[in-house]
Amino acid sequence: ERxxxxxxxxxxxxxxxxxxxxxxxHDPVWAPDGKQIAFLRExxxxxxxxxxxxxxxxxxxxxxxxGAAIVGEHPLCWTxxxxxxxxxxxxxxxxxxxxxxxxxxxGERRRLTSPDVSSDGDWxxxxxxxxxxxxxxxxxxxxxxxxxxxxxxxxxxxxxxxxLTSL
Numbered sequence: 155e156r157x158x159x160x161x162x163x164x165x166x167x168x169x170x171x172x173x174x175x176x177x178x179x180h181d182p183v184w185a186p187d188g189k190q191i192a193f194l195r196e197x198x199x200x201x202x203x204x205x206x207x208x209x210x211x212x213x214x215x216x217x218x219x220x221g222a223a224i225v226g227e228h229p230l231c232w233t234x235x236x237x238x239x240x241x242x243x244x245x246x247x248x249x250x251x252x253x254x255x256x257x258x259x260x261g262e263r264r265r266l267t268s269p270d271v272s273s274d275g276d277w278x279x280x281x282x283x284x285x286x287x288x289x290x291x292x293x294x295x296x297x298x299x300x301x302x303x304x305x306x307x308x309x310x311x312x313x314x315x316x317x318l319t320s321l
Contacts, residue, residue, distance in 0.1 A: 159193055159207065172207055173214070179205070181229060187236040192258070194224060204230070204241060206258055218261040228278045233309060234285030240266065242277050242290075250275030253290055255309055266311055267303065270294075276301075285309075289318075 156178030160169045173179040177196040184191055191207045195216070204218040220243060229242045237258060244251045245263075253267040253276050266288065267276045274293035281288055282302075289302045292315070299319045304312040 156196070159191065183230045183232060183239075185232050185236040186234055190236065190258075192230050192232065192239050194220070194229070204239065204256060217258050218256050218263065228280075231279045231281050233281060234283075238309065240279040240281065240288065242275070242279060244275070252276050253279050253288065264310075266305075266309075267315060290315075292317075 156176060157180045158171055158175065159173040159179050159182045160171050162169045172191070173193070175195055177198055179193050179195050182191050182193040189209055191209065193205055193207065195203045195205045197203065202220045202224050203216045204220055204224070205214055205216050207214050220241070224241060224243060231240045233240065239256045239258060241254050241256050242251045243254050243263070245254070250269045250271060250273050252265055252269055255264045255266055256262070267290065269275045269292055272294070274295070277291045277293060279288060279290045286305050287302050288305055289300060291298055292301050297320070299317055301315040301317050303315045306312045
């Protein structure tokens with residue numbers, strides 16, 4: 155069986171299967187509001203979509219088609235308000251991966267980072283608890299370093315990325 159999304163109860167109960175896609179669901183991320191889980195869903199043709207599971211009985215819905223463009227070991231993170239996701243996407247397909255803000259209501263994407271075309275791109279987004287700094291890995295042929303970018307109140311970059319490590 156392909157990977158599926160499960161939740162394990164903290165009260166000692168067993169695991170509850172939340173999805174049943176025959177092609178595989180993976181990379182689940184809880185929303186800060188605790189009411190939804192974002193995850194990646196594969197289709198028959200190996201296309202990958204960004205899906206939301208509403209835990210209040212609202213079911214599942216695809217919010218964006220990522221094609222084969224979603225990259226990274228942890229490609230999704232939620233915004234503090236649970237209204238958007240930050241996703242590492244390779245768009246267009248020949249560009250290095252960059253981080254994009256994706257609305258869960260409309261699927262609209264807005265690019266947040268612009269790695270150099272000679273790099274391997276920006277991966278593994280993580281938002282600070284206050285929602286005002288976005289940390290990520292930027293990969294080049296020579297290194298994989300951590301960066302962050304400050305975000306404005308409308309989640310737009312408020313300056314250039316700042317390198318935190320130099321490996």
